[in-house]
Amino acid sequence: MSVRQVTRERMEKEMFQINMQHEELLIALAGNPNTGKSTVFNSLTGLNQHTGNWPGKTVTNAQGKYIHKHCKFILVDLPGTYSLFANSVDEEVARDFICSGEPRATVVVTDATCLERNLNLVLQVMEITDNVILCVNLLDEAKRKKIQVDLSTLSKILGVPVIGTNARDGVGLETLKDAIYQVALGNSKNTPLRVSYGDVVEKCIHILEPYLQAIIKDQVKSRWVALRLLDGDSNIEALLVQYPFLRTGETGEISGALEIVDQMLLEDHLERDTLRDHIVTCLVTQAEEITQKVLSYEKQNYNGMDRRIDSILTSPIWGIPVMLTLLGLVFWITIKGANYPSQVLAIGLFWVEERLTHLFLSAGWPDWLHGLLVLGMYRTLAWVISVMLPPMAIFFPLFTLLEDLGYLPRIAFNLDNYFKKACAHGKQALTMCMGFGCNAAGVIACRIIDSPRERLIAIITNNFVPCNGRFPTLIALATIFIAGAMGSWQSVVASVSILAAIVLGVVITLMVSKLLSKTILQGLPSSFALELPPYRKPQLGRIIVRSIYDRTLFVLARAIIVAAPAGMITWAFANIYVGELSVLQHGAKLLEPFANLLGMDGFILMAFILGLPANEIVIPILVMSYMSAGQMIELDSLQTLRALFLANGWTWLTAVCTMLFCLNHFPCGTTLITIKKETQSTKWTLVTFAVTTITGIILCFIVAQSARLLGLV
Amino acid sequence: MERLIPLHHLSLGAFGKVRHLTADGNTRRRMLDLGLICGTRVEALQKSPSGDPIAYEIRGAVIALRSEEASKILVEVL
Numbered sequence: 001m002s003v004r005q006v007t008r009e010r011m012e013k014e015m016f017q018i019n020m021q022h023e024e025l026l027i028a029l030a031g032n033p034n035t036g037k038s039t040v041f042n043s044l045t046g047l048n049q050h051t052g053n054w055p056g057k058t059v060t061n062a063q064g065k066y067i068h069k070h071c072k073f074i075l076v077d078l079p080g081t082y083s084l085f086a087n088s089v090d091e092e093v094a095r096d097f098i099c100s101g102e103p104r105a106t107v108v109v110t111d112a113t114c115l116e117r118n119l120n121l122v123l124q125v126m127e128i129t130d131n132v133i134l135c136v137n138l139l140d141e142a143k144r145k146k147i148q149v150d151l152s153t154l155s156k157i158l159g160v161p162v163i164g165t166n167a168r169d170g171v172g173l174e175t176l177k178d179a180i181y182q183v184a185l186g187n188s189k190n191t192p193l194r195v196s197y198g199d200v201v202e203k204c205i206h207i208l209e210p211y212l213q214a215i216i217k218d219q220v221k222s223r224w225v226a227l228r229l230l231d232g233d234s235n236i237e238a239l240l241v242q243y244p245f246l247r248t249g250e251t252g253e254i255s256g257a258l259e260i261v262d263q264m265l266l267e268d269h270l271e272r273d274t275l276r277d278h279i280v281t282c283l284v285t286q287a288e289e290i291t292q293k294v295l296s297y298e299k300q301n302y303n304g305m306d307r308r309i310d311s312i313l314t315s316p317i318w319g320i321p322v323m324l325t326l327l328g329l330v331f332w333i334t335i336k337g338a339n340y341p342s343q344v345l346a347i348g349l350f351w352v353e354e355r356l357t358h359l360f361l362s363a364g365w366p367d368w369l370h371g372l373l374v375l376g377m378y379r380t381l382a383w384v385i386s387v388m389l390p391p392m393a394i395f396f397p398l399f400t401l402l403e404d405l406g407y408l409p410r411i412a413f414n415l416d417n418y419f420k421k422a423c424a425h426g427k428q429a430l431t432m433c434m435g436f437g438c439n440a441a442g443v444i445a446c447r448i449i450d451s452p453r454e455r456l457i458a459i460i461t462n463n464f465v466p467c468n469g470r471f472p473t474l475i476a477l478a479t480i481f482i483a484g485a486m487g488s489w490q491s492v493v494a495s496v497s498i499l500a501a502i503v504l505g506v507v508i509t510l511m512v513s514k515l516l517s518k519t520i521l522q523g524l525p526s527s528f529a530l531e532l533p534p535y536r537k538p539q540l541g542r543i544i545v546r547s548i549y550d551r552t553l554f555v556l557a558r559a560i561i562v563a564a565p566a567g568m569i570t571w572a573f574a575n576i577y578v579g580e581l582s583v584l585q586h587g588a589k590l591l592e593p594f595a596n597l598l599g600m601d602g603f604i605l606m607a608f609i610l611g612l613p614a615n616e617i618v619i620p621i622l623v624m625s626y627m628s629a630g631q632m633i634e635l636d637s638l639q640t641l642r643a644l645f646l647a648n649g650w651t652w653l654t655a656v657c658t659m660l661f662c663l664n665h666f667p668c669g670t671t672l673i674t675i676k677k678e679t680q681s682t683k684w685t686l687v688t689f690a691v692t693t694i695t696g697i698i699l700c701f702i703v704a705q706s707a708r709l710l711g712l713v
Numbered sequence: 714m715e716r717l718i719p720l721h722h723l724s725l726g727a728f729g730k731v732r733h734l735t736a737d738g739n740t741r742r743r744m745l746d747l748g749l750i751c752g753t754r755v756e757a758l759q760k761s762p763s764g765d766p767i768a769y770e771i772r773g774a775v776i777a778l779r780s781e782e783a784s785k786i787l788v789e790v791l
Binding site: 082083085113114115116117120276277280281284285287288303306307310311314315316317319320413414416417418420426450525529530531532533534 | 739741742743745746747748750751753758759760761762763764765766768770771772773774775776777778779781782
């Protein structure tokens with residue numbers, strides 16, 4: 001089975017797997033990418049699905065419930081698509097879901113500032129089902145650009161309810177719910193506009209329809225299936241294999257009708273190859289005509305502001321420097337801002353540790369229990385919270401701000417040529433950016449890439465950009481080691497070194513992509529189009545709430561869940577002795593010679609291995625390994641961390657190699673499982689494991705050995 | 714017919730009218746889905762820092778196309 005088939009089946013399984021109760025009504029939510037579809041979904045269901053201002057964000061299928069007028073609704077968020085012609089997995093899945101007949105109504109979300117392009121999809125959905133509700137979203141953006149949409153005329157022309165919304169502020173949602181209610185319960189009957197495809201095609205449809213009605217028994221869909229028979233697969237059996245849920249009867253006499261139709265088309269010089277063009281042209285022209293009737297602009301160049309911003313952010317001279325400066329600024333604010341709260345948290349949490357120790361002592365509980373729970377579990381947790389929470393609480397809102405503004409597609413635009421030269425897909429830049437959040441999410445995001453070859457490349461190389469779990473490690477090491485002696489320049493130097501690490505990550509991504517394209521995944525780049533959506537006014541309050549709630553707390557919770565048992569296990573390993581040495585020391589001793597070649601020590605490598613479940617806990621494990629070896633110091637600031645590392649023989653080279661290895665090593669457990677699920681292949685999971693780890697080993701080896709040869713250490 | 718140029722040769726700020734698509738298969742379908750049919754007006758907006766891809770305004774949306782794809786769209790300069 002091809003990767004594409006696997007993905008389609010997997011996505012459909014996820015989406016069709018709906019835990020529906022008797023009286024619940026299923027509603028589908030369709031729309032172009034980047035129309036605020038996810039925001040509409042969230043506002044209706046209250047579910048916090050992450051939304052972003054760039055195409056292809058809804059990569060997993062979300063379902064949510066809401067109650068309106070005592071009626072229960074299940075809303076399914078379909079992947080954002082431009083059309084339903086099934087050019088990609090996303091489109092196939094969206095189309096299959098709408099035409100499966102399961103949803104009682106389909107809401108199509110459109111962008112009021114880009115209505116014409118959006119209407120193409122609306123018209124296509126209306127060919128599959130009568131029960132359509134059009135939601136014209138982002139009315140505030142339209143207002144800002146002085147674009148007026150005549151909603152009632154639009155509704156009259158289309159013959160379906162049209163609801164204007166501004167989902168971010170909750171405007172129009174009640175009306176939308178009312179409309180969904182009416183359509184889903186069959187209280188209002190739609191009379192959707194039928195796009196006319198010209199005399200010949202209409203005659204052909206007329207001939208085919210009676211036969212099709214016998215096979216699929218649905219007036220609306222028989223017209224749609226007739227069209228698909230005309231523009232694509234003329235073999236009805238083959239077509240029904242694609243739409244198994246449509247079939248209700250046997251295909252018998254239709255082949256005769258198809259021959260007549262073929263003859264008619266031939267006489268009219270409409271060959272099947274050009275018929276698709278003809279059909280799409282009719283749709284686009286129809287959308288254009290409708291738009292002209294319902295849209296009015298006060299300003300002709302309503303996008304002038306966006307153009308001016310783009311001319312700076314993607315300019316030949318300023319594009320790349322501005323990009324680097326923005327990222328550097330984000331890191332600088334993070335490092336500078338996180339310093340003080342981190343210390344306060346650490347002091348507080350270690351004060352609690354002392355109290356806990358007192359409690360254990362006075363209660364007379366055994367030493368090993370105190371060690372396991374307080375020195376093992378609690379201390380690891382305290383470290384994770386005090387070191388990770390403040391940077392995350394600053395970094396994520398800032399990053400979300402860039403995302404919300406619509407900057408990420410511009411990064412993809414700026415970098416596309418490099419990806420092309422690496423024979424990779426243009427959208428890989430987007431999945432790479434997603435990896436900054438979480439590599440597992442980045443791997444799932446690779447679904448937006450159609451070509452299986454390029455998708456695998458994107459999956460394998462996603463791990464080369466640091467995720468949430470690894471940023472804190474990089475930030476901590478950069479702050480205390482590389483910038484440690486820089487005085488007031490400390491935060492600047494630290495920012496620059498993290499920026500350098502990221503640039504290196506991108507360069508490695510490109511080099512490995514190229515290498516894969518030339519070896520095990522040969523082929524030419526097949527990228528198509530990248531949309532640069534309009535800039536949106538960000539809503540600061542929402543960004544802060546969302547990034548703290550969706551990202552910071554999510555990541556922190558995950559880190560805590562993994563860190564608690566890992567802290568205990570590590571403490572146990574460090575305190576169970578076999579002969580002279582603890583289990584941990586035996587492990588570290590075994591790894592020492594190899595680790596040394598890579599500029600690290602056995603404990604560091606051991607921490608990376610034990611940190612497989614989650615990258616967040618690498619440093620806590622390391623700290624514990626060092627501390628159990630004798631130096632029982634109070635770890636209440638980054639300065640003492642520096643002292644601890646120095647006491648264990650760290651040099652700047654150790655820090656650099658650890659950072660490099662942090663950037664380039666096997667993906668975390670979650671990511672590996674995700675890769676296995678997404679590719680349905682153990683082989684590609686292992687390839688990813690090997691490619692990332694070997695890259696790290698080679699890189700660390702070169703850096704460590706050259707530094708030693710040159711006598712720099 | 715002699716005035717047709719491939720889209721990526723359209724100078725920035727200039728408008729072109731789509732006259733012919735030489736792409737086929739999936740690429741052609743995607744171009745059509747973007748609304749790139751005969752007669753569609755396209756404006757060349759912005760080059761990326763390395764000169765490729767180029768962003769175009771197509772029916773109210775800004776779409777970046779690599780030169781490989783843009784070269785398969787023949788336009789008449791307006």
